[in-house]
Amino acid sequence: MPRARWIWTAAAVCAACLCGCAGSADRIDAYNRYGVRLAEHGLWKEAAFRWEQAAALGGNAKVWNNLGAAYEAAEQYDDALEAYERALSLDPNNKHYIQNLRMAEMNKQRAGRAAAPPNETETTESCEP
Amino acid sequence: MRTLAVLLLAAAVGCQSTVKAPIRVKVASAIDLQKHRSFAALPFVDESGRLPDAVLEEITEMTRERIGRSADASVVSGAVTRSLMAGEELNAGDWADPDKARDWADLFEVDALIAAQASYDTILDVQHQPVDRYSYAQQRIITEVETRIVRSHYFKLDIAVIDSESGEPIFRQSLTERYREPHNALTAIASEAFSSTETASQLGRRAVLKFIRAIAPHYEIEERTLAR
Numbered sequence: 001m002p003r004a005r006w007i008w009t010a011a012a013v014c015a016a017c018l019c020g021c022a023g024s025a026d027r028i029d030a031y032n033r034y035g036v037r038l039a040e041h042g043l044w045k046e047a048a049f050r051w052e053q054a055a056a057l058g059g060n061a062k063v064w065n066n067l068g069a070a071y072e073a074a075e076q077y078d079d080a081l082e083a084y085e086r087a088l089s090l091d092p093n094n095k096h097y098i099q100n101l102r103m104a105e106m107n108k109q110r111a112g113r114a115a116a117p118p119n120e121t122e123t124t125e126s127c128e129p
Numbered sequence: 130m131r132t133l134a135v136l137l138l139a140a141a142v143g144c145q146s147t148v149k150a151p152i153r154v155k156v157a158s159a160i161d162l163q164k165h166r167s168f169a170a171l172p173f174v175d176e177s178g179r180l181p182d183a184v185l186e187e188i189t190e191m192t193r194e195r196i197g198r199s200a201d202a203s204v205v206s207g208a209v210t211r212s213l214m215a216g217e218e219l220n221a222g223d224w225a226d227p228d229k230a231r232d233w234a235d236l237f238e239v240d241a242l243i244a245a246q247a248s249y250d251t252i253l254d255v256q257h258q259p260v261d262r263y264s265y266a267q268q269r270i271i272t273e274v275e276t277r278i279v280r281s282h283y284f285k286l287d288i289a290v291i292d293s294e295s296g297e298p299i300f301r302q303s304l305t306e307r308y309r310e311p312h313n314a315l316t317a318i319a320s321e322a323f324s325s326t327e328t329a330s331q332l333g334r335r336a337v338l339k340f341i342r343a344i345a346p347h348y349e350i351e352e353r354t355l356a357r
Binding site: 032033036039040042044061062065066069072073075094096097099100103107110111112 | 147150151154155
């Protein structure tokens with residue numbers, strides 16, 4: 001009898017863990033989708049808050065990528081790069097994350113570009129008839 | 130079958146896993162605006178000998194006015210510049226000499242000088258291009274040669290921001306603006322006889338705006354891919 005009770009207890013604990021994980025994944029997904037909708041309307045601060053909540057629940061590659069974009073919109077380039085790199089560590093071959101990371105690296109350089117050494121640029125613009 | 134295709138299309142659109150969202154990206158000035166706060170724009174010099182003084186004066190004044198709009202920057206006015214430079218002869222490439230550049234910067238008591246040389250050229254070009262058309266007489270598509278007369282306008286602006294202490298350029302940009310103007314035989318002859326300065330002026334203003342954009346902090350809109 002004690003053995004049967006032990007098995008039942010272990011099964012209940014496993015079931016609770018599985019339910020908890022599934023619930024957490026659903027909440028991460030819900031926060032992420034809501035954040036995307038907010039970002040589409042330009043509400044980046046609110047979106048970042050949602051994605052941070054999703055990240056606190058464990059996050060995933062999507063959440064970290066989106067959080068990177070939100071940090072970039074807030075001009076927090078170091079945080080943005082860290083977030084993009086985290087997204088890439090979870091999904092290394094995602095071309096969108098790679099592109100976002102490259103753009104953020106470029107923008108960090110541009111934002112910090114002041115008192116640069118003598119630089120010369122060449123621009124050609126044409127206007128066809 | 131059509132319903133199935135519509136449903137599949139709707140599902141594909143609905144299940145799209147990424148979405149593009151615009152973000153504002155801050156682009157800093159190409160020069161250190163903490164260090165260089167006061168500017169003097171020397172009169173722009175014409176290298177080609179084809180630009181009227183009025184056009185040069187107009188784009189120089191536009192440069193002063195646009196830089197003066199920045200809260201952090203002060204610019205010596207055109208009137209003061211002209212009075213201080215009275216009797217001075219400015220030639221193309223003079224500002225490449227650091228000693229001269231330092232002297233001018235001392236004269237204006239500024240942190241940086243803006244100097245430029247411009248050149249303008251127009252070329253009338255006759256182009257022959259193959260054009261396909263359907264011939265009713267021959268009942269088939271035939272290729273004919275169409276002659277087009279195009280006047281190309283080229284405006285080159287070599288512009289630099291020169292540090293008052295070293296006399297060396299801290300930012301230099303070479304901008305080439307081009308405009309191609311379609312003509313027929315009559316308007317081509319008219320344009321040859323009565324050349325207009327309006328195109329040169331417009332191209333010059335466009336080049337100045339690009340330079341201002343490079344040295345003024347500004348925002349640009351970029352797209353980021355979000356995953357859902």
